[in-house]
Amino acid sequence: MLNLTERQKQILALVIRDYIETGQPVGSQRLVEVYELTYSSATVRNEMGALTEMGYLRQPHTSAGRVPSEEGYRYFVGQLMGNTDLPVPTKRMIVHQFYQAGTDIERWMRLAASVLAHQSQAASVVTAPHSDTSVFKHIELINTRGRQVLMVLVMTNGEIRQQMLALAEPVTQEQLSQVAQRLNNLYQGLNVENIQASGSPLEALEQDITKLIIEDIRQSSHILGSEVYRDGLNHVLDDPEFSEEGGARRALRIIEERPLLEDLITRTVLSTELGGVQVLIGGEGTYEELRDCSVVLARYGHPDLATGTLGVLGPIRMPYGRTISTVRFVANLLSNLVVDLHAE
Amino acid sequence: MLNLTERQKQILALVIRDYIETGQPVGSQRLVEVYELTYSSATVRNEMGALTEMGYLRQPHTSAGRVPSEEGYRYFVGQLMGNTDLPVPTKRMIVHQFYQAGTDIERWMRLAASVLAHQSQAASVVTAPHSDTSVFKHIELINTRGRQVLMVLVMTNGEIRQQMLALAEPVTQEQLSQVAQRLNNLYQGLNVENIQASGSPLEALEQDITKLIIEDIRQSSHILGSEVYRDGLNHVLDDPEFSEEGGARRALRIIEERPLLEDLITRTVLSTELGGVQVLIGGEGTYEELRDCSVVLARYGHPDLATGTLGVLGPIRMPYGRTISTVRFVANLLSNLVVDLHAE
DNA sequence: TTTAGCACTCTCGTGCCGAGAGTGCTAAAA
DNA sequence: TTTTAGCACTCTCGGCACGAGAGTGCTAAA
Numbered sequence: 001m002l003n004l005t006e007r008q009k010q011i012l013a014l015v016i017r018d019y020i021e022t023g024q025p026v027g028s029q030r031l032v033e034v035y036e037l038t039y040s041s042a043t044v045r046n047e048m049g050a051l052t053e054m055g056y057l058r059q060p061h062t063s064a065g066r067v068p069s070e071e072g073y074r075y076f077v078g079q080l081m082g083n084t085d086l087p088v089p090t091k092r093m094i095v096h097q098f099y100q101a102g103t104d105i106e107r108w109m110r111l112a113a114s115v116l117a118h119q120s121q122a123a124s125v126v127t128a129p130h131s132d133t134s135v136f137k138h139i140e141l142i143n144t145r146g147r148q149v150l151m152v153l154v155m156t157n158g159e160i161r162q163q164m165l166a167l168a169e170p171v172t173q174e175q176l177s178q179v180a181q182r183l184n185n186l187y188q189g190l191n192v193e194n195i196q197a198s199g200s201p202l203e204a205l206e207q208d209i210t211k212l213i214i215e216d217i218r219q220s221s222h223i224l225g226s227e228v229y230r231d232g233l234n235h236v237l238d239d240p241e242f243s244e245e246g247g248a249r250r251a252l253r254i255i256e257e258r259p260l261l262e263d264l265i266t267r268t269v270l271s272t273e274l275g276g277v278q279v280l281i282g283g284e285g286t287y288e289e290l291r292d293c294s295v296v297l298a299r300y301g302h303p304d305l306a307t308g309t310l311g312v313l314g315p316i317r318m319p320y321g322r323t324i325s326t327v328r329f330v331a332n333l334l335s336n337l338v339v340d341l342h343a344e
Numbered sequence: 345m346l347n348l349t350e351r352q353k354q355i356l357a358l359v360i361r362d363y364i365e366t367g368q369p370v371g372s373q374r375l376v377e378v379y380e381l382t383y384s385s386a387t388v389r390n391e392m393g394a395l396t397e398m399g400y401l402r403q404p405h406t407s408a409g410r411v412p413s414e415e416g417y418r419y420f421v422g423q424l425m426g427n428t429d430l431p432v433p434t435k436r437m438i439v440h441q442f443y444q445a446g447t448d449i450e451r452w453m454r455l456a457a458s459v460l461a462h463q464s465q466a467a468s469v470v471t472a473p474h475s476d477t478s479v480f481k482h483i484e485l486i487n488t489r490g491r492q493v494l495m496v497l498v499m500t501n502g503e504i505r506q507q508m509l510a511l512a513e514p515v516t517q518e519q520l521s522q523v524a525q526r527l528n529n530l531y532q533g534l535n536v537e538n539i540q541a542s543g544s545p546l547e548a549l550e551q552d553i554t555k556l557i558i559e560d561i562r563q564s565s566h567i568l569g570s571e572v573y574r575d576g577l578n579h580v581l582d583d584p585e586f587s588e589e590g591g592a593r594r595a596l597r598i599i600e601e602r603p604l605l606e607d608l609i610t611r612t613v614l615s616t617e618l619g620g621v622q623v624l625i626g627g628e629g630t631y632e633e634l635r636d637c638s639v640v641l642a643r644y645g646h647p648d649l650a651t652g653t654l655g656v657l658g659p660i661r662m663p664y665g666r667t668i669s670t671v672r673f674v675a676n677l678l679s680n681l682v683v684d685l686h687a688e
Numbered sequence: 689t690t691t692a693g694c695a696c697t698c699t700c701g702t703g704c705c706g707a708g709a710g711t712g713c714t715a716a717a718a
Numbered sequence: 719t720t721t722t723a724g725c726a727c728t729c730t731c732g733g734c735a736c737g738a739g740a741g742t743g744c745t746a747a748a
Binding site: 142248 | 581
């Protein structure tokens with residue numbers, strides 16, 4: 001794993017860079033010419049032979065150039081790539097866009113997905129921030145004509161859930177407001193367990209609504225919160241590597257279908273600390289579904305307030321430097337947003 | 345346009361049915377054998393020649409079978425197809441699913457998109473119901489720590505908009521509730537124009553919030569409402585006709601990018617009456633972007649309450665009968681939902 | 689008006705060939 | 719011992735020809 005000479009590292013890095021750029025298998029001679037190496041193509045050939053032996057490179061067939069293996073990409077991302085950062089003008093532009101979005105969380109989410117997709121030319125996913133332990137803040141009951149009542153539930157983290165409920169018999173807005181006020185006083189600042197435990201005597205309507213409240217809070221504690229924002233799905237189709245039969249389909253399904261996405265996020269990101277960016281190359285042996293994809297994921301937010309996940313899915317042949325920096329940068333922006341929303 | 349003999353109609357219908365099923369150009373002999381026609385392949389050849397002359401059929405090359413032209417599909421859908429309906433068990437299953445979703449609008453939307461995608465094996469889009477002329481019903485202001493205030497705005501049609509606003513200086517929940525109550529009294533049942541016109545003296549905070557209210561109502565009167573639900577984008581990739589370079593990409597972009605979608609909906613559906621289903625085959629000459637797609641769209645809801653749009657995008661070679669009935673059926677379900685939510 | 693017969697056309701799969709690219713090995717040079 | 723030049727070898731890929739198969743259009747008979 002570590003026994004690479006400096007020259008081997010250099011050649012591996014060049015092969016990967018060149019391949020990422022051109023998409024063509026890269027040969028020894030090309031490498032020497034393009035990057036003006038001080039040693040000959042024969043030497044490069046020997047080294048590439050060694051790297052192939054070690055599993056960092058592959059050759060599609062006997063007489064094509066070399067192509068990085070998943071192992072090779074991983075070594076590159078982990079050891080060779082170095083820490084890249086987005087160019088300042090790009091950062092400025094992104095910040096500006098977010099600035100214009102005001103304080104509308106929904107717009108921030110959409111924008112984050114859009115920026116990720118655009119910058120990395122890949123498909124992106126962003127989940128809304130939510131707290132693992134949602135705390136009741138406020139409830140509002142609004143009469144929408146007759147027996148249909150709109151219930152709006154606000155958590156301390158700013159999350160909102162809404163639901164319609166049908167009553168057995170009509171109730172006036174007066175009565176509803178009274179019920180809401182009573183519940184507000186009772187449950188203010190409590191989490192699910194405490195609400196369940198609070199033994200105040202309730203009338204029928206209040207009991208029903210309390211049940212709904214508990215259910216809603218439970219749901220909002222779920223990993224994916226309520227909303228998932230996606231963008232750049234069309235980029236998946238641009239990538240020539242996905243044009244092979246079925247490749248694109250699998251990739252799309254992962255992003256589109258909630259269960260798959262949820263599984264992915266649960267198993268990888270939740271184990272990452274908040275600042276870090278997780279890179280998953282070619283499924284890493286565990287995920288058959290993303291055999292020929294790479295995923296760059298990060299969590300954002302603040303552990304005490306609310307957290308969310310965002311990430312990018314693209315082909316294995318992906319400009320990792322740029323993608324990783326973008327993901328990190330956007331994650332930071334969103335983290336700041338979360339903190340700001342809760343700041344006093 | 346009308347001068348088709350009965351036999352020509354029959355042959356045209358059979359060609360289209362067969363092609364939709366198999367995806368292969370259909371020849372005269374196959375037609376006679378499979379559908380046990382009482383006349384010979386030579387006769388069929390003559391008729392197919394005539395149909396080709398008239399522009400309803402095409403031949404990919406001299407010696408392949410015939411393939412429907414866009415004109416042909418249009419004739420088929422308009423004149424030949426007849427009114428199909430979903431099988432009763434299918435309907436029952438769909439209704440059951442919706443029943444289980446309770447009264448959560450968001451879940452209904454997601455479910456509608458999912459059902460459409462699944463039944464028609466194509467990509468689907470559903471927009472949330474909203475009223476063209478949103479009317480103020482209720483506002484709620486909630487203090488979320490310090491100077492950040494959450495504003496929840498409810499319209500008479502049950503639509504909800506939420507927004508964060510930052511105040512210059514901290515305010516207590518008491519004060520916020522008072523402001524909200526005052527605004528509620530003032531604006532109850534008014535639309536944008538009336539709110540703007542109402543000349544009551546307001547203090548600074550109230551003025552700011554009124555501005556936001558107006559802006560929000562304006563936005564919610566926008567065609568696409570706030571949320572667009574999509575599903576089945578992966579089906580776009582399954583279709584062999586989309587595997588040609590770029591075909592799938594264009595299709596995906598139409599669904600994914602708001603402006604394109606908005607344009608499509610504005611120009612087609614808004615001119616349709618509420619019960620009808622609009623079928624757009626191959627762009628109909630106007631839409632270059634969906635040259636090789638067909639779109640089946642419908643509006644749902646109730647003109648006085650709220651309306652939304654839903655539809656399916658797939659390849660031109662699409663099982664129109666099934667798709668159209670599905671779209672119609674789901675549209676009806678959602679219409680009922682809208683009415684129910686407003687029922688007294 | 690319909691049908692049988694037949695020549696004609698076009699696609700598609702297969703196999704073959706030569707050009708091109710890149711390798712691996714060997715033997716000489718540093 | 720390491721690097722390099724040289725060279726034979728391997729493999730892909732684009733063209734091309736060829737034959738099978740499918741379907742048509744036309745003509746002449748029923």
